[in-house]
Amino acid sequence: QPIIEIKNLSKVFPGEGVTTSALEQVNLSINQGDYLSIQGPSGGGKSTLLSIIGLLDKPSSGDYTISGVEVSQLSQAQIAKVRNKEIGFIFQDFNLIGDMTVWQNVELPLIYRGVKKAERHPLVQQVLEKVNMLEHARHLPTQLSGGQQQRVAVARAIVGSPSLLLADEPTGNLDSKNGDSVMQLLAELNRDGVTICMVTHDSRYANFAKRVVQLVDGQLAESSDQSHLASVT
Numbered sequence: 087q088p089i090i091e092i093k094n095l096s097k098v099f100p101g102e103g104v105t106t107s108a109l110e111q112v113n114l115s116i117n118q119g120d121y122l123s124i125q126g127p128s129g130g131g132k133s134t135l136l137s138i139i140g141l142l143d144k145p146s147s148g149d150y151t152i153s154g155v156e157v158s159q160l161s162q163a164q165i166a167k168v169r170n171k172e173i174g175f176i177f178q179d180f181n182l183i184g185d186m187t188v189w190q191n192v193e194l195p196l197i198y199r200g201v202k203k204a205e206r207h208p209l210v211q212q213v214l215e216k217v218n219m220l221e222h223a224r225h226l227p228t229q230l231s232g233g234q235q236q237r238v239a240v241a242r243a244i245v246g247s248p249s250l251l252l253a254d255e256p257t258g259n260l261d262s263k264n265g266d267s268v269m270q271l272l273a274e275l276n277r278d279g280v281t282i283c284m285v286t287h288d289s290r291y292a293n294f295a296k297r298v299v300q301l302v303d304g305q306l307a308e309s310s311d312q313s314h315l316a317s318v319t
């Protein structure tokens with residue numbers, strides 16, 4: 087059963103005089119264990135699609151089901167709940183909270199979800215170990231390199247075991263060395279079973295994904311399915 091199923095999904099942004107058609111009749115399934123990379127030129131609709139998949143925005147028409155639930159049937163409060171449970175996000179600019187330590191940043195989504203303190207502690211510890219940042223647990227984001235900050239952001243995104251990790255240009259603010267280390271980490275997480283959907287216009291990193299789709303002028307085309315290959319790292 088797919089985690090994400092999108093059928094004939096369109097998104098228009100109404101404007102004064104002009105309406106922008108950002109997505110046109112998009113069809114896409116993301117299965118458990120997938121590592122999907124969405125590529126394409128600026129303005130092609132990548133961010134719009136990721137926002138819809140991540141339940142931050144709504145489609146204008148079409149079907150979207152996540153873990154078997156049709157999103158259009160849900161109230162705003164239910165959508166927020168599904169988002170918290172099912173989705174982890176990482177962004178180009180890390181979005182860590184500046185006056186909280188690494189540990190506190192990673193712990194925060196568990197607090198929001200009402201996980202008790204005694205249960206939070208081992209989860210935070212485990213995930214910080216996984217991203218190799220436990221020794222920096224008491225540091226503030228400003229004391230870390232960009233690559234380290236992104237690894238903390240990855241830890242925060244996966245600490246609640248979401249069904250899907252969404253990554254929006256995760257290497258966009260990193261030099262190639264730090265970018266490579268973050269991409270290695272994502273590949274390793276995928277091998278551990280984390281399902282990933284990434285947006286990037288950096289074609290260097292296409293080979294890290296199992297599947298690559300191209301989004302051009304709001305239209306999606308599968309350009310390669312490499313899921314039969316072993317992960318490249």
Ligand code: ADP
Pocket residue numbers: 099106107108126127128129130131132133134135
């Ligand atoms: P990409 O991420 O591939 O660069 P976007 O999803 O950001 O593409 O944009 C797709 C199209 O939708 C573009 O024409 C963009 O101008 C338009 N668009 C995106 N967000 C909005 C918005 N909030 N209001 C109006 N138009 C938007």
Ligand code: ADP
Pocket residue numbers: 187189190211223224
């Ligand atoms: P206290 O009982 O004083 O709250 P905690 O174990 O919660 O003790 O630690 C206090 C703060 O130290 C936490 O809010 C967290 O930021 C940080 N912290 C907790 N455990 C660790 C750890 N194993 N490594 C690094 N920092 C930690």
